[in-house]
Amino acid sequence: MFLMLIRRIFLGMATIGLVSVIIFSGVELLPGDACTQFLAEDQADREMLAQCREDLDLNRPALDRFSEWSGNAILGDFGVAADGITKISTIVGDRLKNSLLLAFCSLVVGVPIALFLGVISGLWRDRLPDLFASTLAIFAMTVPEFVSATLLILVFSIWLEWLPGIVLTSAGAPASEFFPEILLPVVVLSLVMCAHILRMVRSSVIEVLASDYVQMATLKGVPYWQMVFRHALPNALLPAINVVALTIAWLLGGVVVIEVVFNYPGLGRLMIDSISDRNLPVVQSIALIVASVYVCVNLAADLLTMVANPKLRTIYSRS
Amino acid sequence: MVTVTINSYKTNNRAIMVILDVLSRPSGAVGLFLVLLHLILAIISPYITPFDYKLQNSSLMLTPPDALHLLGSDHLGRDIFSRTLMGGREALAVTGIATPIAVAWGGFIGILFGLVGGRVDEVLMRVVDAFLSLPWILKMLVLIVTFGTGMEVLIPTLAFFYGIPVIRVARAATHDVIARDFIWAAKARGHSRISIIRSELLPNVLDTLMVEGAMRWSWMLLAFSSLSFLGFGVSPPNPDWGLMISDARGFMSFAPWGVIGPVIALSSLIIGINLTADALAKSLGIDRAQKAPV
Numbered sequence A: 001m002f003l004m005l006i007r008r009i010f011l012g013m014a015t016i017g018l019v020s021v022i023i024f025s026g027v028e029l030l031p032g033d034a035c036t037q038f039l040a041e042d043q044a045d046r047e048m049l050a051q052c053r054e055d056l057d058l059n060r061p062a063l064d065r066f067s068e069w070s071g072n073a074i075l076g077d078f079g080v081a082a083d084g085i086t087k088i089s090t091i092v093g094d095r096l097k098n099s100l101l102l103a104f105c106s107l108v109v110g111v112p113i114a115l116f117l118g119v120i121s122g123l124w125r126d127r128l129p130d131l132f133a134s135t136l137a138i139f140a141m142t143v144p145e146f147v148s149a150t151l152l153i154l155v156f157s158i159w160l161e162w163l164p165g166i167v168l169t170s171a172g173a174p175a176s177e178f179f180p181e182i183l184l185p186v187v188v189l190s191l192v193m194c195a196h197i198l199r200m201v202r203s204s205v206i207e208v209l210a211s212d213y214v215q216m217a218t219l220k221g222v223p224y225w226q227m228v229f230r231h232a233l234p235n236a237l238l239p240a241i242n243v244v245a246l247t248i249a250w251l252l253g254g255v256v257v258i259e260v261v262f263n264y265p266g267l268g269r270l271m272i273d274s275i276s277d278r279n280l281p282v283v284q285s286i287a288l289i290v291a292s293v294y295v296c297v298n299l300a301a302d303l304l305t306m307v308a309n310p311k312l313r314t315i316y317s318r319s
Numbered sequence B: 001m002v003t004v005t006i007n008s009y010k011t012n013n014r015a016i017m018v019i020l021d022v023l024s025r026p027s028g029a030v031g032l033f034l035v036l037l038h039l040i041l042a043i044i045s046p047y048i049t050p051f052d053y054k055l056q057n058s059s060l061m062l063t064p065p066d067a068l069h070l071l072g073s074d075h076l077g078r079d080i081f082s083r084t085l086m087g088g089r090e091a092l093a094v095t096g097i098a099t100p101i102a103v104a105w106g107g108f109i110g111i112l113f114g115l116v117g118g119r120v121d122e123v124l125m126r127v128v129d130a131f132l133s134l135p136w137i138l139k140m141l142v143l144i145v146t147f148g149t150g151m152e153v154l155i156p157t158l159a160f161f162y163g164i165p166v167i168r169v170a171r172a173a174t175h176d177v178i179a180r181d182f183i184w185a186a187k188a189r190g191h192s193r194i195s196i197i198r199s200e201l202l203p204n205v206l207d208t209l210m211v212e213g214a215m216r217w218s219w220m221l222l223a224f225s226s227l228s229f230l231g232f233g234v235s236p237p238n239p240d241w242g243l244m245i246s247d248a249r250g251f252m253s254f255a256p257w258g259v260i261g262p263v264i265a266l267s268s269l270i271i272g273i274n275l276t277a278d279a280l281a282k283s284l285g286i287d288r289a290q291k292a293p294v
Helices: A001-027 A036-038 A047-056 A062-074 A090-123 A128-142 A145-159 A185-209 A211-219 A226-237 A238-253 A258-263 A266-278 A282-308 A312-316 B004-023 B024-048 B078-086 B089-116 B119-130 B135-149 B153-179 B179-189 B195-229 B241-249 B257-284
Strands: none
Touching: A001 A062, A001 A282, A001 B119, A036 A090, A062 A258, A062 A282, A090 A128, A090 A185, A090 A226, A090 A238, A090 A282, A128 A185, A128 B257, A145 A185, A145 A258, A145 B195, A145 B241, A145 B257, A185 A226, A185 A238, A211 A226, A226 A238, A226 B241, A238 A266, A238 A282, A258 A266, A258 A312, A258 B078, A258 B195, A266 A282, A266 B135, A282 A312, A282 B119, B004 B024, B004 B257, B024 B078, B024 B089, B024 B257, B078 B241, B078 B257, B089 B153, B089 B195, B119 B153, B135 B153, B135 B195, B153 B195, B179 B195, B195 B241
16 A cells, blocks of 8 residues: 555656656747747847847756756746746746635535536436436536636626626735636636536446445345445545546646636636747746646545545555 | 458448437437538538628628628628638538547557557556646647647647547557457467557447547537637638637627627537537447546
């Protein structure tokens, strides 16, 4: 068990290392560098370009710079943005905080609803509650986020005028100032997230209900609800841990479109702005942060599942 | 020779049976209908649009729907109905080409490394993990901003990045069959790896790959329309649903009809593909809800 834990953590770290290599070499391989972008290639003269490269230390060999960059990144220092002045950690810090706030609210709203509906539709498979929830899930999952967001803005902030449709709070503001502006983005994100978790939970409930030990319990004469709560659900909900983990990673890195629609000052919008401005140092840092979150969250979910499920524990330690 | 004819007859028969089975499910019938409708409309739309999609008319700016302009007109006075009809062409063309490429290369690499196994396989999986841990939009936008937004950039980019998760799926499906006796038998007969892949593994993994392909297609469409929405996909004045929604959003408080057409068109296509994929998965006996959304 202990050995396997170490192995898992090591593999996770190896993945993060690999990600940083991919990010760094990707940026190196693309035509142009931070200076040509910052100084708008055609207008800048050679001297300015050379001076800028000197300032940003771009003349040293790539391997040197990579080891320095990744070394500092581990310590939380991401260097300076393409303008050579702003510290990346301050820009990214506020945005990361806002993204975490958005992710946290969506999780708090979405996960309980998803688990509840998933269990309901699994228990009443192909009956009215299930058909209702599953159809809703297909819609929520497939309709593009910007479409559902646009429709919600149309209904709730333009026609009914209940909620603000756009976030006007600045990036550095404390969390409390984002209410009630944050509500509509949270609704959209919870909808999409709900759909994925619900479908997952539903199929795992159905699978567990068909398993031998649940049938055994039923045949033994265990009351239905006791069977559900004591025998079926603990096993059926285990796979949900992994889906929730993927959702957390997605909430931090993949919600660019939502943030743009609602003008929310999160990590995603910083990412797209930095890409448009070709502010490559910032892009590198965001990519590294998001990828690390992805790996860590997945690792945590795997370990949690193993701790909760003795069966998996033995399978993994044998292999 | 005889075996070949029997085989082709059988597969042919099975394909027809699967299609009939898909059609017999309500979700499959509705889904397939929506997808076919969109495909047909995309092909014939240039001949049936009532107005030129890029014809601007300043006297018609943001007029509400009437008998002549069924869905009203946009901020440049262009007919929204015509633009909605034409708006899926580029998306369908790009994703229609990129999806088979993605499934083909991802599937091949996944099956190959699943078969080879060992250290090489372990290293490849780390690389796949590393790629998957980066948000898709970041990977794609960096390439698009560097190389431009044309079809010739979008197709390879989508095909490359959406092939990576296919590797994982194909590899897992290969692992399910690799320990079976007929693979050992083929190895013992001295078949080469390529021949084992072609005649033993591929037929067994193909079902999974087909369902995977249908899912990838819908996700690719989502990605494509999101890119258009953000202004990195189709370039104006070409009509595209994502771009149209993004344009019309600014006038939504007093001209909400601008978003209705493209919203319905885009949603119905993606829902159609998903319903079809769902029915296909059930017909082929693959549980797709178990798969994590990557």
